[in-house]
Amino acid sequence: MTTLNLTTTLLGIGLASVILILVRRDHLHLRHGAFWLTIAAIAALLGTWPALIDRLAVVVGISYPPALLLLVAVIVLLIKALLSDIEKTRIERQIRRLNQRLALYEAEREQH
Structure with a gap:
């Protein structure tokens, strides 16, 4: 090695x-x-x-094996960023709904 x-x-x-x-x-x-x-x-x-990436590149048809590694890395990071944005949006939506419920609860409490 x-x-x-x-x-x-x-x-x-x-x-x-x-x-x-x-x-x-x-x-x-x-x-x-x-x-x-x-x-x-x-x-x-x-x-x-390390020969594994060379073999995968040959199977996929890429002549320069490090290019396959970089391509896969970029794709994985883009997918990870997309999933993070989806999760962030879900959390923001939950917080917004929670704030609305709290405001309704406080308004109801003030009326009594």
Whole structure:
């Protein structure tokens, strides 16, 4: 195993450890932690077997394997950003409805 492979593998394992600590201390929701653990596992896998990305690139028909890795990374990050925006919108809607209910409750209380 070359130094680059070892470094990439250790970074993936280190990232997974940090994510587990964040989930355990309740600094990161379990669902988000599962996403990042998957990313860390893939990083460790590609660090251990870098020829895997070369084989995948050949199967997909991409002649420069790092381009496949970058393309997949960009797509994953775009999907993650979209899911985060959807979650943020849902939370904002719940807060708005909660504020409306509170205002109605306070108005009703003032009348009595």
